[in-house]
Amino acid sequence: MKKISLLTVDAAGTLLIPWPSVGAVYAKTARNKGISVNDSELDAQFGKAFSAVQKIACKHQGEEKEFWKEVVHLTFLPFYSGDLMDELFEELWELFASGEPWKLADEAVNTLITLKDRNYRLAILSNNDSRLRNVLHDLQVDHLFEHLFISSELGFEKPQREIFQAVEDTLGVDSQEIMHLGDSYSRDYLGAKESGWNPLLFGADSKVENNILEFPELLKLLL
Numbered sequence: 001m002k003k004i005s006l007l008t009v010d011a012a013g014t015l016l017i018p019w020p021s022v023g024a025v026y027a028k029t030a031r032n033k034g035i036s037v038n039d040s041e042l043d044a045q046f047g048k049a050f051s052a053v054q055k056i057a058c059k060h061q062g063e064e065k066e067f068w069k070e071v072v073h074l075t076f077l078p079f080y081s082g083d084l085m086d087e088l089f090e091e092l093w094e095l096f097a098s099g100e101p102w103k104l105a106d107e108a109v110n111t112l113i114t115l116k117d118r119n120y121r122l123a124i125l126s127n128n129d130s131r132l133r134n135v136l137h138d139l140q141v142d143h144l145f146e147h148l149f150i151s152s153e154l155g156f157e158k159p160q161r162e163i164f165q166a167v168e169d170t171l172g173v174d175s176q177e178i179m180h181l182g183d184s185y186s187r188d189y190l191g192a193k194e195s196g197w198n199p200l201l202f203g204a205d206s207k208v209e210n211n212i213l214e215f216p217e218l219l220k221l222l223l
Contacts, residue, residue, distance in 0.1 A: 010182030049074035099138030159191025
């Protein structure tokens with residue numbers, strides 16, 4: 001195996017965690033408008049809504065806002081569908097374009113700084129939409145990455161081979177020299193593996209042995 005020279009990192013669910021949760025942020029924003037909803041119920045419904053919309057739509061540039069409008073609509077549908085929905089969506093759209101509802105994974109920043117000091121190249125490889133650029137800027141971590149590969153801007157999503165190829169072509173790195181860290185088994189782990197990369201799953205998963213639970217574990221793998 002060639003020596004790893006580039007680490008690509010997934011954004012939402014890996015580097016970034018919705019805080020305290022998507023449902024909690026949605027519910028608080030709704031309650032501020034007089035809409036009575038429950039955090040945990042919205043959390044559960046959001047997962048269903050996101051999966052449903054993801055199967056029939058995409059987050060490509062120009063379409064990303066419509067994608068999320070449908071997700072928000074389906075998330076609230078069992079609880080509220082009144083006149084305030086459009087206003088609520090616009091507020092949530094802007095809110096998630098900022099760093100406010102996000103937190104960075106524990107020790108992620110210190111780990112990435114150490115890896116840069118060890119001369120590893122770092123990049124983001126995410127199925128997020130273009131708002132990610134502002135989120136990373138707000139959280140003051142955008143400077144850590146040589147490049148941000150965002151699916152909505154590229155027209156391809158993980159696990160499609162084309163988005164992994166874009167990284168190789170843009171940064172001029174051989175597939176065997178790249179490690180990708182992400183929390184999705186199908187999109188991140190299998191997508192990277194099938195592209196000839198070195199996949200690493202973030203979080204516990206019995207499907208694979210190549211996984212870590214915390215960012216500092218990278219320092220034992222990338223010496």
